[in-house]
Amino acid sequence: MTSSLIRTLQRASASLIRTSRPLSPHAATTRVGARTYAAEPKPEPATKSPFDSNIIRILRNEIEYQEEYAPPHQPETKFNSFTVEELRGEQVVTIKGKFGECEDIKIEATMFDGCEHVPACGDDSSGVNLRLHLSLIVDIAKGEEGDSELEFVCSAWPDCLNVEKVYMLRRSRMAARPYVGPDFRFGKWH
Known part of the structure; x- marks a missing residue:
């Protein structure tokens, strides 16, 4: 307040x-x-x-x-079952969590790294609104010390999430098999 x-x-x-x-x-x-x-x-x-x-x-x-x-604003360090790591001056926020006993989830999200201009509608139709974009890398490691890992490179907009690339990684983080299937698109969030 x-x-x-x-x-x-x-x-x-x-x-x-x-x-x-x-x-x-x-x-x-x-x-x-x-x-x-x-x-x-x-x-x-x-x-x-x-x-x-x-x-x-x-x-x-x-x-x-x-x-x-006034005390300085302290950034959140927990979100549901995830921990949030934010380093001052960095443009990336890392969110880490666990699913079950053996799956580790790590999400690296950029700060807003792009935008597109969209026409404003309604009462403020004279202006232009910005639709902000951010990039995500989602790593899901399964097994002892991350024997195998899936990496999703995503593009996030306010109303959709696009999975641009999917990689299967081994412990050395080398791509074992790149995904060659169709693009993923998740539309309107409601």
Whole structure:
């Protein structure tokens, strides 16, 4: 609840700052946390109402307070029966789990690595929406210390999952037999 309020306040503050008059070239900048804010230049008469100035000041103070004293967001480390490994700065999240006694499942998912533009429909029909994409590699190892393994290379969109390639791997991760059958496509998720 608090984090969504802060995000809303940050957007409102940025919006108010952008819609107010442009800063003078002599305006100094201050750095608070990871964000940069422009210091208030000398007030110019009739360019900003006292109400707007007061709101901007209150929002800046609240944002600074939250950045300094709010605990940082900790990423999830569990999802159902899976453990989630996310290394800061990396563009890949690894999810590991077990099925039964002898099957190990490992999913490596990229952060959003592509998108396509789709026309917006409805009330916001003037804009363009982005349809985000991510890539997945799913490894399923079975047997003692992963004697044999299936590897699925997948392409994920919000409404479908495509299995692009399937490999059967041996312990050395060399492809024993590449899959030469038809493409897999899983459509609309509901």
